[in-house]
Amino acid sequence: MKKVNERGIEVTNASDEAIGALDDYVRELLSLGNGADAIIAAADAMPECPTLQAAAASTFLYTQSLAQARGAAPYLARAEARLDDATERERILVASLRAGLAGDFERALAGYEQIVDRWPRDTLAAKLAELHFFETGAADRQLRLMSKAADANPDVSHVLAMHAFALELNQRRAEAERLANAALKIDPLTMWAQHCLAHVWSGDSRVDEGIAAMRKFAPTWKQFSHYTVAHNSFHLGALLLDNRDFDPVRALYRESIWGFEPNAVVEQTDAILLLWYVELAGGRLDGEWRVIASHARRRAHEHVFPFLNAIFLYSLARTGERATVAAEVARLKDHADKQAGGQKKVWKEVGVPLAEGSVAFAYGEYDRAAATLAPILPEVACAGGSDEQRGVFVQSHLVSLVKGGHRKRARKAIEDYIAGRPVTPLERYWLAGI
Numbered sequence: 256m257k258k259v260n261e262r263g264i265e266v267t268n269a270s271d272e273a274i275g276a277l278d279d280y281v282r283e284l285l286s287l288g289n290g291a292d293a294i295i296a297a298a299d300a301m302p303e304c305p306t307l308q309a310a311a312a313s314t315f316l317y318t319q320s321l322a323q324a325r326g327a328a329p330y331l332a333r334a335e336a337r338l339d340d341a342t343e344r345e346r347i348l349v350a351s352l353r354a355g356l357a358g359d360f361e362r363a364l365a366g367y368e369q370i371v372d373r374w375p376r377d378t379l380a381a382k383l384a385e386l387h388f389f390e391t392g393a394a395d396r397q398l399r400l401m402s403k404a405a406d407a408n409p410d411v412s413h414v415l416a417m418h419a420f421a422l423e424l425n426q427r428r429a430e431a432e433r434l435a436n437a438a439l440k441i442d443p444l445t446m447w448a449q450h451c452l453a454h455v456w457s458g459d460s461r462v463d464e465g466i467a468a469m470r471k472f473a474p475t476w477k478q479f480s481h482y483t484v485a486h487n488s489f490h491l492g493a494l495l496l497d498n499r500d501f502d503p504v505r506a507l508y509r510e511s512i513w514g515f516e517p518n519a520v521v522e523q524t525d526a527i528l529l530l531w532y533v534e535l536a537g538g539r540l541d542g543e544w545r546v547i548a549s550h551a552r553r554r555a556h557e558h559v560f561p562f563l564n565a566i567f568l569y570s571l572a573r574t575g576e577r578a579t580v581a582a583e584v585a586r587l588k589d590h591a592d593k594q595a596g597g598q599k600k601v602w603k604e605v606g607v608p609l610a611e612g613s614v615a616f617a618y619g620e621y622d623r624a625a626a627t628l629a630p631i632l633p634e635v636a637c638a639g640g641s642d643e644q645r646g647v648f649v650q651s652h653l654v655s656l657v658k659g660g661h662r663k664r665a666r667k668a669i670e671d672y673i674a675g676r677p678v679t680p681l682e683r684y685w686l687a688g689i
């Protein structure tokens with residue numbers, strides 16, 4: 256028996272209760288709410304609905320860990336066992352999930368692109384695609400998909416926010432800002448639109464305006480997932496560091512970012528990147544690295560997308576774990592050597608030098624860091640992460656040139672980086688260091 260969910264998408268073997276659970280899940284996932292995990296109990300209670308099983312399996316994508324993604328196996332198996340009378344959309348969804356959970360993000364994305372082309376009101380497919388676009392840095396394809404999704408769902412502020420964020424990732428910040436504000440007009444608590452604006456303010460060096468607005472938004476974040484609190488706080492911290500204002504960043508780190516869900520990769524990512532940005536701005540929070548190291552060791556051992564390896568190896572290198580770092584870089588190279596096609600570029604041509612350059616920077620080997628990072632920066636998006644997250648690599652290159660005493664190259668690189676934007680106190684600090 257087929258029923259439709261609140262977006263008009265046909266769902267096989269669904270009771271009213273299953274449709275309700277599915278609608279709740281999609282709403283929680285898109286709004287960055289606290290209740291997405293309820294889909295697990297619903298899927299356990301209603302094994303006959305393949306879309307419900309697929310939705311439960313999709314929660315494991317957010318672990319950004321292939322080992323933890325194995326927890327999705329029973330849900331995927333149940334979904335696949337119920338595909339005989341399923342719709343074509345459901346078959347593509349389940350195949351995309353299987354691919355994405357196994358780390359084949361390209362295959363997963365091809366499926367979600369097909370779904371959004373043909374069933375553009377399937378907002379779950381658009382949200383899951385957004386995660387894989389983050390892991391692959393395919394911002395142009397992300398914009399195409401989100402533009403279609405937004406056209407078909409103009410009433411859903413969270414979908415407009417996804418479209419706005421895709422515009423931002425393509426450096427179309429004026430349009431991103433307009434659309435994020437349109438989403439906030441529909442629902443002021445559209446967290447992803449607030450987040451998109453933080454990227455816009457950072458990218459345009461509208462530092463004081465961004466800090467004031469994010470501080471005004473901040474009291475609303477706690478109603479949502481800890482990811483919302485931590486990631487939006489990370490962005491506020493990054494804006495404060497443009498002013499080299501360290502004390503409120505230390506407070507944000509301790510009060511809003513680290514130590515809430517320390518096993519979550521998103522929290523680890525926000526924490527490492529903010530500590531790294533603190534160091535790039537000339538500050539220190541040294542004691543924090545040791546706390547993160549036990550988590551970083553496990554993450555550096557996995558090969559999900561190279562951005563993660565680079566940041567986790569940086570954190571291990573900052574604790575002085577040279578033997579572990581050397582062993583993990585060797586394992587990363589082995590993994591890269593085994594890749595073919597597009598993945599060879601991602602892992603071998605970009606991923607390995609990205610990790611080695613990050614480690615060299617952590618060790619204070621500035622000439623090696625600059626020489627390793629410079630050639631790959633134009634291609635670094637394919638390693639994954641957002642534009643602002645990958646900013647640590649760009650800034651590490653600049654700071655390596657400054658600290659390495661390469662005055663002419665450092666000045667040119669910093670001027671290229673500023674590219675006509677208003678100059679921030681942080682950029683003035685780097686220029687003064689030449």
Ligand SMILES: [Fe+2]
Binds near residue numbers: 450486490643
């Ligand atoms: Fe972000």
